[in-house]
Amino acid sequence: xxxxxxxxxxxxxxxxxxxxxxxxxxxxxxxxxxxxxxxxxxxxxxxxxxxxxxxxxxxxxxxxxxxxxxxxxxxxxxxxxxxxxxxxxxxxxxxxxxxxxxxxxxxxxxxxxxxxxxxxxxxxxxxxxxxxxxxxxxxxxxxxxxxxxxxxxxxxxxxxxxxxxxxxxxxxxxxxxxxxxxxxxxxxxxxxxxxxxxxxxxxxxxxxxxxxxxxxxxxxxxxxxxxxxxxxxxxxxxxxxxxxxxxxxxxxxxxxxxxxxxxxxxxxxxxxxxxxxxxxxxxxxxxxxxxxxxxxxxxxxxxxxxxxxxxxxxxxxxxxxxxxxxxxxxxxxxxxxxxxxxxxxxxxxxxxxxxxxxxxxxxxxxxxxxxxxxxxxxxxxxxxxxxxxxxxxxxxxxxxxxxxxxxxxxxxxxxxxxxxxxxxxxxxxxxxxxxxxxxxxxxxxxxxxxxxxxxxxxxxxxxxxxxxxxxxxxxxxxxxxxxxxxxxxxxxxxxxxxxxxxx
Amino acid sequence: xxxxxxxxxxxxxxxxxxxxxxxxxxxxxxxxxxxxxxxxxxxxxxxxxxxxxxxxxxxxxxxxxxxxxxxxxxxxxxxxxxxxxxxxxxxxxxxxxxxxxxxxxxxxxxxxxxxxxxxxxxxxxxxxxxxxxxxxxxxxxxxxxxxxxxxxxxxxxxxxxxxxxxxxxx
Numbered sequence: 001x002x003x004x005x006x007x008x009x010x011x012x013x014x015x016x017x018x019x020x021x022x023x024x025x026x027x028x029x030x031x032x033x034x035x036x037x038x039x040x041x042x043x044x045x046x047x048x049x050x051x052x053x054x055x056x057x058x059x060x061x062x063x064x065x066x067x068x069x070x071x072x073x074x075x076x077x078x079x080x081x082x083x084x085x086x087x088x089x090x091x092x093x094x095x096x097x098x099x100x101x102x103x104x105x106x107x108x109x110x111x112x113x114x115x116x117x118x119x120x121x122x123x124x125x126x127x128x129x130x131x132x133x134x135x136x137x138x139x140x141x142x143x144x145x146x147x148x149x150x151x152x153x154x155x156x157x158x159x160x161x162x163x164x165x166x167x168x169x170x171x172x173x174x175x176x177x178x179x180x181x182x183x184x185x186x187x188x189x190x191x192x193x194x195x196x197x198x199x200x201x202x203x204x205x206x207x208x209x210x211x212x213x214x215x216x217x218x219x220x221x222x223x224x225x226x227x228x229x230x231x232x233x234x235x236x237x238x239x240x241x242x243x244x245x246x247x248x249x250x251x252x253x254x255x256x257x258x259x260x261x262x263x264x265x266x267x268x269x270x271x272x273x274x275x276x277x278x279x280x281x282x283x284x285x286x287x288x289x290x291x292x293x294x295x296x297x298x299x300x301x302x303x304x305x306x307x308x309x310x311x312x313x314x315x316x317x318x319x320x321x322x323x324x325x326x327x328x329x330x331x332x333x334x335x336x337x338x339x340x341x342x343x344x345x346x347x348x349x350x351x352x353x354x355x356x357x358x359x360x361x362x363x364x365x366x367x368x369x370x371x372x373x374x375x376x377x378x379x380x381x382x383x384x385x386x387x388x389x390x391x392x393x394x395x396x397x398x399x400x401x402x403x404x405x406x407x408x409x410x411x412x413x414x415x416x417x418x419x420x421x422x423x424x425x426x427x428x429x430x431x432x433x434x435x436x437x438x439x440x441x442x443x444x445x446x447x448x449x450x451x452x453x454x455x456x457x458x459x460x461x462x463x464x465x466x467x468x469x470x471x472x473x474x475x476x477x478x479x480x481x482x483x484x485x486x487x488x489x490x491x492x493x494x495x496x497x498x499x500x501x502x503x
Numbered sequence: 504x505x506x507x508x509x510x511x512x513x514x515x516x517x518x519x520x521x522x523x524x525x526x527x528x529x530x531x532x533x534x535x536x537x538x539x540x541x542x543x544x545x546x547x548x549x550x551x552x553x554x555x556x557x558x559x560x561x562x563x564x565x566x567x568x569x570x571x572x573x574x575x576x577x578x579x580x581x582x583x584x585x586x587x588x589x590x591x592x593x594x595x596x597x598x599x600x601x602x603x604x605x606x607x608x609x610x611x612x613x614x615x616x617x618x619x620x621x622x623x624x625x626x627x628x629x630x631x632x633x634x635x636x637x638x639x640x641x642x643x644x645x646x647x648x649x650x651x652x653x654x655x656x657x658x659x660x661x662x663x664x665x666x667x668x669x670x671x672x673x
Contacts, residue, residue, distance in 0.1 A: 397640055429521055454546065
């Protein structure tokens with residue numbers, strides 16, 4: 001079903017009239033997104049009694065606004081404390097945290113917020129017009145294509161750890177090995193679990209994330225008094241400076257546009273998600289940058305690209321849910337449960353029976369991002385102060401409260417121990433130059449890659465040529481090869497140019 | 504890469520920990536799938552083989568550095584700067600103690616104790632300030648995580664007492 005401009009305008013005003021639902025959802029979403037472990041789907045699960053009791057439109061608006069805001073919130077601790085609030089914000093730590101360490105926390109926050117909000121507005125706007133076409137993408141992405149998409153993620157492991165590629169690859173391979181822990185996909189027999197029942201489902205992602213990033217960071221924090229040099233971060237930026245920082249972020253408009261669209265497309269593929277999108281966008285930004293060597297040292301584009309992409313994903317993950325009834329991510333899956341409870345159909349039937357609701361989901365998202373614009377100034381100005389709070393307060397608080405986050409998704413006490421074990425691995429990795437983000441990518445991709453790989457091999461009867469049997473797959477292979485070769489080739493050309501070998 | 508570099512030689516001892524841990528886990532993983540049908544072994548063998556190959560390359564690189572006299576086996580850099588090293592190790596032990604006691608003491612009491620001792624170990628000099636900070640943060644955490652969000656974190660004597668107070672009040 002196509003939507004007219006007048007219809008969209010009517011829908012916009014209807015969604016805006018839900019401000020009393022959107023504002024509290026945005027506040028809760030930013031707050032919960034900033035606490036590792038309390039991702040949007042956990043929060044929605046905890047608030048199920050509320051969303052199941054109210055009218056479907058209210059429930060939907062609340063969930064969508066909370067979902068978007070949590071992705072914006074996830075970047076806050078990633079920048080200020082080197083702890084991603086959500087998996088999608090893991091790539092933001094690479095340049096966001098170095099900016100905080102240099103006393104540029106408010107600038108990094110401004111970049112992150114502007115990128116997130118603009119990406120949300122761009123992708124929800126685009127989706128409103130292209131929903132009927134975008135919804136077809138999910139049909140073309142099968143296990144074969146998913147394997148290539150995953151390999152993109154693997155290629156990033158080497159690219160991310162550019163200071164020592166071999167260490168980056170070892171970190172990624174270790175992550176993949178850990179990610180393959182748990183029951184196997186064919187016979188459901190546990191592998192590599194040390195006989196621990198809580199690991200039969202595989203490595204729980206939230207405790208792994210909390211350990212690798214939060215606990216290891218807390219241990220390292222105690223070596224210094226504060227995160228940022230006290231003198232450089234002591235003065236709070238004035239309102240004028242805050243405005244200049246926010247406006248300054250707009251000079252990266254093209255990066256925002258490109259990364260958000262990349263996030264939207266990756267989000268439409270079921271199972272891909274914000275973490276992959278953010279790392280793909282980061283790597284793309286670095287590959288095609290004129291100053292790739294600045295990435296990882298506190299480069300502005302290194303904050304813009306992952307934040308724009310992970311917010312682009314929020315819109316994308318809802319597309320397959322609405323169009324074919326396949327949730328694109330965990331939050332979309334929880335939303336699906338709530339909507340099913342309210343008797344909402346999915347797939348083509350939704351667009352026939354209740355098109356207003358289908359388009360209303362995306363419009364609620366658009367309106368929620370507009371409301372988030374209001375939060376830009378106070379958040380940018382005041383949050384950067386966290387970097388000058390003494391670490392003897394911050395480190396114990398991070399450990400105590402993130403361990404609650406590790407417990408929440410499954411309510412297993414063993415998850416606390418798993419988080420601490422990953423914390424120790426993360427600490428050793430950080431101190432010895434193995435990239436913790438690479439380990440995390442491996443843990444995330446491990447089970448997804450294995451599932452798609454085995455499914456493809458089963459379909460083909462064990463013939464590996466199936467991976468080169470589809471047009472889309474082959475295009476993706478070519479893009480992967482270009483991505484792998486582009487970065488070293490460009491570096492080599494630059495080196496030769498510097499030496500004067502070429503002009 | 505090591506933090507402390509007293510000589511020109513690269514300190515590689517702690518750099519070997521992750522590959523050694525990785526290989527140890529890969530061996531255990533292969534052992535755990537040894538009896539599986541071939542189809543189910545495929546991905547495990549592939550991943551373990553990949554990790555073995557990369558670690559072997561790393562060991563070879565380290566060995567070549569050592570043979571050229573450019574590397575030394577040193578592990579102390581892993582523990583960070585010498586100043587405050589014992590306090591940081593104490594903090595790690597405190598995390599272990601927290602894991603052991605949280606189920607008995609419950610969220611609020613264990614969080615208070617952890618924050619109080621953790622901030623003192625972290626370098627806070629005043630016990631009064633540490634106690635005030637720990638009390639405020641533990642109570643705020645209880646209100647937010649236990650009362651408002653209703654997380655099912657273990658409850659202890661404080662939560663039981665507050666439940667009784669609430670019961671009397673209502």
